[in-house]
Amino acid sequence: MPDRVLVTTGDLEHAVRVNAQLEAAGFDTAMITSFDDVRDALRRREPDCLVLTGALHEPGTARLLALARERAVSTLGLVETTEPDPKDLARELGLTAFLEKPADTAEVALVVRRLVDRRRLQQRTGIIGESPAIQEVLVKLEQMAPVRSTVLIEGESGSGKELVARGIHDLSPRRDQPFITVTCAALPEALLESELFGHEKGAFTGAAERRLGRFELADGGSIFLDEVGEMAPATQVKLLRVLEDRTFFRVGGVQPIKVDVRVVAATNRPLKDAVGLGQFRDDLYYRLNVLSIYLPPLRERRSDIPLLVRRFIAEFAAQHDRKFHGITPEALQILVDADWPGNVRQLRNLIESMVVLAPEGEIRASDIPPDIREHVRGLPMRIVGASRDVAGKELEFIFRSLVELKLQVEELRRRFDDRPAPRRVEVIEVDSHRPALASIDAEAAEPETVLYRAGMSMADVERAAIEAALRDTRGNRRKAAEVLGIGERTLYRKIKQYAIA
Numbered sequence: 001m002p003d004r005v006l007v008t009t010g011d012l013e014h015a016v017r018v019n020a021q022l023e024a025a026g027f028d029t030a031m032i033t034s035f036d037d038v039r040d041a042l043r044r045r046e047p048d049c050l051v052l053t054g055a056l057h058e059p060g061t062a063r064l065l066a067l068a069r070e071r072a073v074s075t076l077g078l079v080e081t082t083e084p085d086p087k088d089l090a091r092e093l094g095l096t097a098f099l100e101k102p103a104d105t106a107e108v109a110l111v112v113r114r115l116v117d118r119r120r121l122q123q124r125t126g127i128i129g130e131s132p133a134i135q136e137v138l139v140k141l142e143q144m145a146p147v148r149s150t151v152l153i154e155g156e157s158g159s160g161k162e163l164v165a166r167g168i169h170d171l172s173p174r175r176d177q178p179f180i181t182v183t184c185a186a187l188p189e190a191l192l193e194s195e196l197f198g199h200e201k202g203a204f205t206g207a208a209e210r211r212l213g214r215f216e217l218a219d220g221g222s223i224f225l226d227e228v229g230e231m232a233p234a235t236q237v238k239l240l241r242v243l244e245d246r247t248f249f250r251v252g253g254v255q256p257i258k259v260d261v262r263v264v265a266a267t268n269r270p271l272k273d274a275v276g277l278g279q280f281r282d283d284l285y286y287r288l289n290v291l292s293i294y295l296p297p298l299r300e301r302r303s304d305i306p307l308l309v310r311r312f313i314a315e316f317a318a319q320h321d322r323k324f325h326g327i328t329p330e331a332l333q334i335l336v337d338a339d340w341p342g343n344v345r346q347l348r349n350l351i352e353s354m355v356v357l358a359p360e361g362e363i364r365a366s367d368i369p370p371d372i373r374e375h376v377r378g379l380p381m382r383i384v385g386a387s388r389d390v391a392g393k394e395l396e397f398i399f400r401s402l403v404e405l406k407l408q409v410e411e412l413r414r415r416f417d418d419r420p421a422p423r424r425v426e427v428i429e430v431d432s433h434r435p436a437l438a439s440i441d442a443e444a445a446e447p448e449t450v451l452y453r454a455g456m457s458m459a460d461v462e463r464a465a466i467e468a469a470l471r472d473t474r475g476n477r478r479k480a481a482e483v484l485g486i487g488e489r490t491l492y493r494k495i496k497q498y499a500i501a
């Protein structure tokens, strides 16, 4: 399929020259005049790249760019020299790249080539993201794929290590050979060894037949050693040997077996720490860490969140055959600000559940579970890896983490205390001889305060809270639900239940 580019004619002179150059460079190009035509062409022609030659400040441009982003179409903007801060404008508009005018057409063609190649790479690997961190991962992936050197991928749980490992294999000359995964933490030591290296008939009780290990099964292809940091010391020695000369013995075997396997390993706790704690051999660490890729946690690349959200919404709406409009700006902002300890996996799972459950065919702030909303922009927390034996050094590590955690909680509390008073319904106690809630003049009470009087049931309090929230939001049920921290549907149910007018 030829690489398709659309060129807008905001600046006709540039457009004509750029279009000619792109055509000469082998792209399938078209010039498009009105916004409507561009929108239409984005849907019909499915271009790989959109070049905007002008009119960047026109009201329709932002909407157009949003549509391009949704379709993962790369965008290149040609910015006027009079623009005070082109970088800022590009960021604001969400352009993938920009060039200042007068743009050299050969350079435009080069940038478009780079953008299209990057897009293809992302389509092939399924790795979404425009953040510098993800772009760096993609560059590395391209460089590392063709060779056989061992790669170590580090990153928190759910940050995309397996996706990257598969990407390396799929882009490598081994792509038609097997890609075999072994989760090193899932198996006890003896089983893991026989899983990796196979065993001879009668090697141990129950070994009725010879069995090939994963290294043999991966011959010619790649093996992905997930959670390699959890491997027992004896197995680590054997792995070291395979990495050194690509030979090993089956369990109970005497014949060395040689294989041609590319090793990609992953760990969700820094392997260097495990080396420092004496849990992982340093020689093995260096053997694994020939090439390395680090996937930062999602909270350190928040600019990727809108893109991930939109793509996951589209994916799950199609998968569950739901007509879905998208997400409101407030809801998206909450997702961008959330902490995501479970990284992309957590975001992806949440989007799936919201696509299935959101009543209006649109994700709204009130659809987002409170635990996500509450964990917003916290301090980065270190996740302690689970280990089989909790030795003294590990205890020390856990202890240090707990101290760290305690400091973080204190910091959070301090920040919480410093915050301006939140807009929410408060419940306070009053003397029982004060008048009951029903008889208090609504004007006289604090506008966002619900009064509790001895004798009130939980239902009374709930009802009063709902009434106060509705009053406070002038009857806007969506806002009231948000204030109360419940779903809009729950609010409707309760309004009905308490017969609130």
Ligand SMILES: Nc1ncnc2c1ncn2[C@@H]1O[C@H](COP(=O)(O)OP(=O)(O)OP(=O)(O)O)[C@@H](O)[C@H]1O
Binding pocket: 126, 127, 128, 129, 134, 155, 156, 157, 158, 159, 160, 161, 162, 163, 164, 268, 344, 345, 348
């Ligand atoms: N950049 C990304 N773009 C699109 N999807 C992603 C991205 N990163 C992760 N995912 C998705 O998130 C989920 C978790 O990713 P993956 O399994 O690769 O994480 P992991 O780092 O291997 O996690 P763990 O350490 O728990 O094994 C997968 O469904 C994966 O497709």
Ligand SMILES: [Mg+2]
Binding pocket: 161, 162, 226
């Ligand atoms: Mg994984």
